[in-house]
Amino acid sequence: MTRSLIKGSGKYAAAVRAKRAGLLEISGLAAYDEHGHEVFPGDLMDQTRYVLTELMQPILEEAGGGLDTVCRLSVFTTNIRQWPTVWAEVQPIIGTPPAVTVVEIPSLVGKIAMVELEITASTNGNRSERQEVRAVTQGAVPVVRKSIAGRDWDLHAAAFQLGExxxxxxxxxxxxxxxxxxxxxxxxxxxxxxxxxxxxxxxxxxxxxxxxxxxxxxxxxxxxxxxxxxxxxxxxxxxxxxxxxxxxxxxxxxxxxxxxxxxxxxxxxxxx
The missing domain is CATH 3.30.1330.40 (RutC-like)
Known part of the structure; x- marks a missing residue:
């Protein structure tokens, strides 16, 4: 068990307890394809689903986790009124709801982006395809799956997995x-x-x-x-x-x- 939920009365977890070793921090990501083009204009639902399943999930799997290991989900959206409907559709993809923060902001990077998601997850540290032999216990290790490694990660890493x-x-x-x-x-x-x-x-x-x-x-x-x-x-x-x-x-x-x-x-x- 890499995380334990402290349930609240609402639709999200009130809090999540997680071990530090194996903690995974993923960059805030919006719906861009492998060529750097924004996708799904005007569709908050599809943008959210794309970020979760096409960007976040591969990173989580590379770190030995999955969407069910997410401890905290931060949502930055330009249309907060649509979020309850979107959450009802995407929550089954994640499973048991983690701790969630949803904030409406006036603008995101790009011209048509309606949502940017940021995740902290608690993984077991068993990375699947990485060739490096450096152990997670030795520090903070950058994580990116081969399937999305060709994207532009110059400004920031896709994710870091933490050790002791x-x-x-x-x-x-x-x-x-x-x-x-x-x-x-x-x-x-x-x-x-x-x-x-x-x-x-x-x-x-x-x-x-x-x-x-x-x-x-x-x-x-x-x-x-x-x-x-x-x-x-x-x-x-x-x-x-x-x-x-x-x-x-x-x-x-x-x-x-x-x-x-x-x-x-x-x-x-x-x-x-």
Whole structure:
């Protein structure tokens, strides 16, 4: 048993207990085919089903799990009113409902995307087709199945599977200096650099570095700034880069913030 559900009174689990070793973090994914083209315009149901079965499920299987090992499902959608109907159709694919968060946002990456899904799962660590001999117990291992390995994973990994070590959860960071003043007003690239600099300092204090980051969530006030934000991420983070979700929000903590970034790092426990 890799997970145990704490049932609530609603349609989702109230909480899920999972072991850290074998924990799998999957990037936020939208409905793009192998050529990078968006699919199923205007159809939230088919976009959701495609992400779950054609993208998420192969990654889960590669890590020794399946959709029934999902602990947490985060749903970012541009049409929350349709979600109850969609959930009624896709829930049998997942099985017993995990912990679920559903949020409506004004825009996603791309022109027709209506949903982006992000998953945390508890797997047994028995990867099926990978050739690497590095054990999951030695740290955070990038996971991608051969069937989707040809897609563009330059900006972020498809998934990371965790072994023994410490998880470091960073608050959502804004572009502020040590005195709390906003840095780079009007410049999304400069703001991103400041956030990453703050993130690096926090991780050094925790005994880690940017290389230990396994998940980021980027909250931007305008998708037009995505290129500038991602350019700074590409410079700062080495491959394989952390799994990632990028969403547009209607506002951030301070009115002159263009971006905020939340991160999770994994510092492995190494045998000496």
């Amino acid at each position: 070590g410490d998880l470091i959860f960073l608050s959502g960071l804004g572009p502020t200096d040590g005195d709390g003043n906003t840095v780079g007003v009007g410049d999304p690239g400069a703001q991103t650099r400041q956030i990453i600099s703050s993130m690096s300092a926090i991780l050094r204090e925790a005994g880690g570095s940017l290389d230990d980051v396994v998940r980021v969530r980027v909250f931007a006030t305008d998708m037009k700034n995505r290129a500038a934000i991602n350019a700074e991420r590409m410079k700062a983070f080495k491959e394989p880069r952390a799994v990632s979700t990028f969403v547009q929000v209607s506002g951030l903590e301070e009115p002159d913030w263009l971006v905020a970034i939340e991160a999770t790092a994994f510092i492995p426990k190494l045998d000496h």
